[in-house]
Amino acid sequence: MSPRAGKNTGTPHTLAFVESPVQLLNVLEWAHAQHPRPAREESGTGFTLVVLSPNDPMTRGQLRRMAELARDEGHTVRWEEARGGTMAPFRTIGGLMSPLRRADRIVMGDPFSRYVQLLLTITRAAELVVVDDGTATMEFVGQLARGERLVRWHRKGGRPGPRDLLFAPVSSSARRRLTPRADRRVEVFSSMPIEDIPEGVTVTSNTFAWTRDRFGPPRVTKGADMVGTSLVETGVVDADRYLEAVGALAKAHGAARYFAHRRESAEKLHRLAVETGLEVVRPDLPLELIARRGPIGRTVLSFPSTVVHTLPLALSGTDVRVAVCDIDPAWLTDHASPRAQGFLSGVTGTARDVHRLAAVSSGVGSAVGSAG
CATH class of the missing domain: 3.40.50 (Rossmann fold)
Structure with missing residues (x-):
């Protein structure tokens, strides 16, 4: 109806x-x-x-x-x-x-x-x-x-x-x-x-x-939350490499929840939950509103995407830190556009009020943080 x-x-x-x-x-x-x-x-x-x-x-x-x-x-x-x-x-x-x-x-x-x-x-x-x-x-x-x-x-x-x-x-x-x-x-x-x-x-x-006028301010929790992307679904990033990176970031920063992108497949999300132990959350509103309503982690981890630009604005005036992890060129698929790496780097590099995280090395299971 x-x-x-x-x-x-x-x-x-x-x-x-x-x-x-x-x-x-x-x-x-x-x-x-x-x-x-x-x-x-x-x-x-x-x-x-x-x-x-x-x-x-x-x-x-x-x-x-x-x-x-x-x-x-x-x-x-x-x-x-x-x-x-x-x-x-x-x-x-x-x-x-x-x-x-x-x-x-x-x-x-x-x-x-x-x-x-x-x-x-x-x-x-x-x-x-x-x-x-x-x-x-x-x-x-x-x-x-x-x-x-x-x-x-x-x-x-x-x-x-x-x-x-x-x-x-x-x-x-x-x-x-x-x-x-x-x-x-x-x-x-x-x-x-x-x-x-x-x-x-x-x-x-x-x-x-x-x-900001209609929602919040949110209750901020001590832990970290992760934001999902559809880079696997659009054929840009390899699924196995993506899941490895998510697991490594979650472990390094103590993340408990993974806010799924609306285009992420159910199969990938099920595998992600089993392999990483993260609680997968399917938001019923855009993440900017979900975060503003709260509760939200003191650190929000993301890969290059729109939210590294929008969340700092939506969460202005709170103690939440948005941290973005670069995409390692080795994660890209053979079908990825030749412009993919440069475009994703530009998304991260032009973001304001975020912290930069080095790309997670495959198999290492650690991520190095650096203020950006």
Whole structure:
């Protein structure tokens, strides 16, 4: 059953598209930055938030929880079963034609999404806003600045497949649509370090003010927690090497819990729990909210990922230390993109307010910490 429609104060001029819980969180952060207000205060700034629902059960569950928070903020949530069968895309796009044409402003969480790129060919909105979709935002801005085709970082370097070639005209059109001009404003709302800013693009900092305003501060425990990644699932890191590294880090820092990424496979997580003894936690909300609500360990261990940028912001004012472990080049698979190591190193190297940990040597079972 689809979630019920939320309240709104009239026909919205802003239409937001999200496909993940983190994207939805960052749309709420963007809305708060536009119109900051005390928690639970009635607002006349609501807009329509369209969830292009994926099929993954974990992602759907987190999205439903986030959708309730969006309704509490006064926004209308439109839940689209965008991938529910062969005809679903046609029904979804057909139903969105009118709202797309009426919208003055489009907010999107994933400019690499083929769904979003297709929707961009329909709208004539004068204002486009890209909110964080994690580390992919860094790559998107760089590609836009260099005039390159929009390709996710872990796929870059490979030869385009038949579907890529078929979709190339739509992707090119979306890139042109996301390029500022006199009659079109483009904004990037991000907590990530943005260096190569394309001419005309406005970059606004996401400080996670909404998260800090609505949740916490958390109870901080004495131990350490670990944050999982989907680097194995995306084919970047070898599964055996990853599990060895997790076990070594957990032992070195006394970690007890492992917060799983929503894309991590059940098989890998079961093996991880058996081999490392860690308690695997499947969060029902994005980790930034889970950590802010608490309880959370005094040290949070992570591999290079979005959270090394976002958690220090969400946990600002607490005693929690975020520590990041570098990825050893030996962990990469033969299928990993040639850019993978450099990109992951950049994610770690540009993170603020984190502690750097040396990569865990395979079989050694120790990790050396160094302040960063």
